[in-house]
Amino acid sequence: GGRPALAELIHAVVQPLGPALLKIPDRPADVAFLESFSSQMLANRYSWGWDDNDDYLTLQYAQLQTRVVYEESVMRDGLDPYKVLVLSQCDVLPRGVADQIHAFQRRGGIVIADEAAAPAVIPDIRLAPFTRTQRADADKAAILARAAALRTELDPFYSRYADSSTPDVVVRTRQYNSTDYLFAVNDRRTFGDYIGHHGLVMEKGQPASATLTLARDAGHVYDLVTGTSVPATAAG
Secondary structure (H helix, E strand, O other): OHHHHHHHHHHHHHHHHHHHHOOOOEOOOOEEEEEOHHHHHHOOOOOOOHHHOHHHHHHHHOOOOEEEEEHHHHHHHOOOOOOEEEEOOOOOOOHHHHHHHHHHHHOOOEEEEOOOOOOOOOOOEEOOOOOOOOOHHHHHHHHHHHHHHHHHHHOOOOOOOEEEOOOOEEEEEEEEOOEEEEEEEEOOEEOOOOOHHHOOOOOEEOOOOOOEEEOOOOOOOEEOOOOEEOOOOOOO
16 A cells, blocks of 8 residues: 555655755756646646656657756747757747747757647647546556657657666656666556556556667666665666
């Protein structure tokens, strides 16, 4: 159940690693995810949290580590740090933001968008439409298939710093100086006996294995939770 899992998380991760994790920043992102205030106000688009945004979940299963950006930050800072820009539910955009996106594409940036994208922006990759069926297992399978289709289109043009061979083992990297901190979150789940009989939520975690890769020439690998070294190989 949830109580033993939370106790294990606090004992194994939060207490020994919490002070360090508060200090270690995310690795600089080269994928931006635009949160559009204009679309929220003028097209009734509202974010109810990232776990409810199916485009964001698709990106996670495609192993894309994103940074959320806003219209005001795009106008202030531009899009130069990024190689990929994701437009999710961006029906309405200020002209200045659209101009920044056009300049981003002209210099080789890749735009990924869903079917709601403002007509002034022509995406390089269009996310397949998706509507939830309220059946959790079918919806999870559909989002995984959507992520695989996105990888098929994107991967010839974009290389990740961190990757996982298993889509629902999601990786995320933090970095301090020359040290990478690679998080792997197992999101493989099935229906349990708590609320699973309703078919809406798969609340029971399942074991999963994955090969994790980092785009670095060499290094030593340690498991910070167990305090042990981990065998690793260099290839390519």
